Amino acid sequence: MVVLIDGLLKFGQRKKIGIIPDCAGEEKRVGTRTVVVGHRPVSEADAYVAQKFCDNRIVSSKYTVWNFLPKNLFEQFRRIANFYFLIIFLVQVIVDTPTSPVTSGLPLFFVITVTAIKQGYEDWLRHRADNEVNKSNVFIIENAKQVQKESEKIKVGDIVEVKADETFPCDLIFLASSSTDGTCYVTTASLDGESNFKTHYAVRDTTVLCTDEAIDSLTATIECEQPQPDLYKFVGRIIMYRSNQEPVARSLGPENLLLKGATLKNTKKIYGVAVYTGMETKMALNYQGKSQKRSAVEKSINAFLIVYLCILLSKATVCTTLKYVWQSNPFNDEPWYNEKTKKERETFKVNGFVFHSVCSSVILSYICKWQGDFLHQGKVDFGPVEFVFTDKTGTLTENSMEFIECCIDGHKYKDCISEVDGYSQTDGPLKYYGKAEKSREELFLRALCLCHTVRIKQADQVDGLIGHPECKNTYISSSPDEIALVKGAEKYGFTFLGLENDFMKIRNQKNETEMYQLLHTLNFDPVRRRMSVIVRTTSGTLLLFCKGADSSIFPRVQQEEIQQTKVHVDRNAMDGYRTLCVAFKELTQKEYDRIDRQLNEAKMALQDREEKMAKVFEDTEADMHLIGATAVEDRLQEQSAETIEALHAAGMKVWVLTGDKMETAKSTCYACRLFQTSTELLELTARVVGESERKEDRLHELLMDYHKRLIQDVPKPRGSLKRSWTLSQDYGLIIDGSTLSLILNPSQDSSSSHYKNIFLQICLKCTAVLCCRMAPLQKAQIVRMVKNTKGSPITLSVGDGANDVSMILEAHVGIGIKGKEGRQAARNSDYAVPKFKHLRKLLLAHGHLYYVRIAHLVQYFFYKNLCFILPQFLYQFFCGFSQQPLYDAAYLTMYNICFTSLPILAYRAHVTTRCVFQVFGNWTFGTIVFTVLVFTVTLKLALDTRFWTWMNHFVIWGSLAFYVFFSFFWGGVIWPFLKQQRMYFVFAHMLTSVSTWLAIILLIFISLFPEILLIVLKSIKERSHQVRNKMKYCTVFLQRPLLLSTR
């Protein structure tokens, strides 16, 4: 009996937590698919119609041999610039224009060809890679026998056998493995970069089917959602049919799904049934259409192109107007020596200058693009970053946790269980320094040992060391806190030995092994901020252990227990430790049955599973008893303080967005010098705002007060580039998640935007902002808020964990740190760095250099092309606005492609010296101007170059040499394919005249003179700056030890 559920199910509704999937624009996939395991028809379900699934062929290539040319050309001409250029080319072919079609045709042809060759090569590589994958051998179980097939032949429903260290050929539902407990380890390094081993579980009822024959006997269908790209989500169920029995349904989650691309580790072999194949696998779906962020520089280049185009168009308009004015005089329009043809008289002539202008602009845009691409590579700019948003844990800090101390029932324990801290220091309001009851201690430590998802990584030999816990087994967990806690418990005598067949083994202080049956794990999620386990002791008692952030635990425990622990928690948080509270409760069998039922129901749900789960969790984790709290230290990353200081000094504003407690975060901020001792802190947290109903009013008051202090009282607004050593007061703002949501979404909507505005103004005035207790989406919200302020500042986000992904994606520049919390952040980032300190070099050195370079480039091109057009424009005044090109077509074409160049004043010189050139022919004249142009522009570039590598030498001197060589060559031969031999010997003849030489040298020098002068003046100015800077440096130098000593 197939349970008919298909029609009812709708997928694609994802609750937004932690991870935002890669594909933003993914369409909603509706419906489910039914997979028949092993293609064995289910007994009486003959009515089952085979669904058609795609085969397991991966096609990442875009073209085939046949469609390459048309498709590639189509793709290329879809780009606006190419298409534009093509139109111009066609117009030039059809209509009479001053420049030959070759002028625009040649670069177009060049660009198209080069691009096509490049894309063709890349596609060939893709074809090769595809083939490699598609033709690789896999083993499929057919009729209880292994059949070797090519990977691309796998169909949905096939049972696939995968051996150790092989990659899964498609998305598989894990049925059975060689290990009896039905687990296997995989590494998803090539998917998300996380190299640690993850445990996946086989469907419980099929774990025994671990031979070819056994697996072949399975009759089952799998219902699951249609493929969707989220790697960490999967919802489905398997319905198993056994002879003479009711079908059994089991839920399937992501832990049952083995993804294509992941690799099997530490497990001899597994059996799985293919559910998604080929282009429908999660991996393939994930690699489609990752959107690129557009760089601000690219935008500015585009803006510059538009300006340039406007200049050209206005120029063309002026020329055209003047031309008609000039032509209104009949002897100018058509003197006897220069009559029009009949055709010319009859047709209205298209003004060619427009085309010429447009042509050169397009050529220019090409060059800009090329150069831009070459320089970009990363495609994102970080030169002008104004705001840096950073995560705390794992970014500023090492995320290498160390168990520092714990408190049990308000008693503090440090270092060793037997030794009780006397705690005689000044400020502890603790009343009890005694030892907690022994039973409580043990309960606490058991809780630490049991309430986690840590796994033990065995040494590579599977059969080697299981029974010998003394051997160094390493703990693996998704959260370093948990490892620290387990290790901490170990220090106190309780060692976690591992999980075996749902039994957690613990060795207690008396060296006895305790067994606990793990019944349920209520996994951690960032919304609940806690996790729980339900275990059954050997004596049959049912216990629920829960650990989590104090804010999420305290409301769920007996209120009278909180006080003592809270003191500790707050103290620890002040010291910069990460605190977790541990609570437990005993469950009666009845309660457990209810919870068990609810949990299973929720797990089985195909719809709204997360919501249902959350609800059950919420119900379950209530009325607990607080046992104690732990403090874990997270050390600062090396040089994170220096980095923050450097970023501050560079005028960037650093905001720390963290999910941590305010106290913890604050102390970290002090430690990494985000806040200086002199910084005046403004707080907008639940503490100052209060919990009462009047909190909105209170918030309003606070906001107005801060606003007054920061903005109205400051006589003149200070620039954002204030250094930290200036005497003006620095302000730091602390805000927490609940207050932020109050500001962003207040209950009375009337004042909402007002609040937001004031808040933003306050934020922008502060040198440092700390946002604690942030949910991942709030982080993104903040980034978006800043991003959209006036002037749209460039933002940068740094983070290492999955909870930072949203903010990394939101910011202009996303930087991922390859930390211990996995690789999601690095995977979604634009740049990945291993440590926070590298940010300094990245931003201040690379970013700066990059920005300087791009700024130079843009200016240079603007200048260069303007100067190229200017003489041409002015020449129109001397040739009756007839659009006679000043330069030969070859030069016109080559100018932007080969002769990198730039004259500033060439035109001025051109006008003033025109009397000299009376004897020259027009092509000689053009060549002189052009020579001056090329040399000036190139030498100007040379002057601007700060670092001379061999590349620079080669390009600069090479382009000049090439120009000379080309000119000789071009003029030295009568080219049979040219209609006009106008350049013949012009260049050589030009060089025979001494006065030409002298004039050229003079013009080049005059053109470059202002530039040289500027450089000299700058260097003099810099010298005087150096004096001041030295003094500044000294003040900083003096300040530093002072700051250190106060802390």
Added chain:
Amino acid sequence: MAVNYSAKEEADGHPAGAGPGGGAATGGGGAVKTRKPDNTAFKQQRLPAWQPILTAGTVLPAFFIIGLIFIPIGIGIFVTSNNIREYEIDYTGIEPSSPCNKCLNVSWDSTPPCTCTINFTLEHSFESNVFMYYGLSNFYQNHRRYVKSRDDSQLNGDNSSLLNPSKECEPYRTNEDKPIAPCGAIANSMFNDTLELYHVENDTRTAITLIKKGIAWWTDKNVKFRNPTGDGNNLTALFQGTTKPVNWPKPVYMLDSEPDNNGFINEDFIVWMRTAALPTFRKLYRLIERKSNLQPTLQAGKYSLDITYNYPVHSFDGRKRMILSTISWMGGKNPFLGIAYITVGSICFFLGVVLLIIHHKYGNRNTSADIPN
């Protein structure tokens, strides 16, 4: 070293495309591949670089040197240019008093041709070789329609082009169904005034020998321009089937009596065919060679210029001039270049001094404010 981290980090964590399964996706283009730039010196921007520091200390001497080089050059040019003798006479005949006024409205085919004589006096003698130019004003030889109106392959002696000239020559391509040789507007409007120079001494006119060869570029005369080839050297036969340009009184093969200066390789024609850059231009007409070392080429005194006035310029408000000029190592008279050199040189020198003072002042302050660490 932020740039060096990647090799190791990647090696253990991210075996990009190492597994056969990962290959498909990682092979799928740049976006899928790790975007880590290669660890090459070029991509990691670690090329060895030379960093020139343009400080006041290095640039200031350069200023002085440039100043010191430019000023003498400028003076040299200026002096040379001043020593060049140049005489220019406008013979358009706009003014009613001018002898050529009667020819002002001449047309192309007026017979007999209108002639006029203009007398002038040279104040100084012309010592070296003298170049004789004709100059035209307001004549747009650089007009686009005009510039392209020629057929270079016809002028290069190509026989097929001779009989079938390029379309660019329109409307001067054919006349009465015969191809025009040479075709095009440029050739059609060739300057055809004849200028003769006489030295007047005691009312006796001595004709001055004007050399008409050597006025065109050598490459033009010998390579770019060629007469059509065929049997024999008879130009009349070679140009068989073509017709003369509309405005020409004689066909191209009758431009000159000498065979090596006739047809397309007539130097007056070649000179004309090199279109001028500006609407006011001069073109070399004749050379006057210095005969002996004892006598100047043109001694000071009275001269008369006989003009066969064929070329109408009045219709487009143009002017005609005759220029006599000596030349030097740097070409013709060009006072501007010398002045420019002197000016730039002086500015350089002056700025050098100013900057030196500024630099010196700041330099002193710099050392005094230096705080020892």
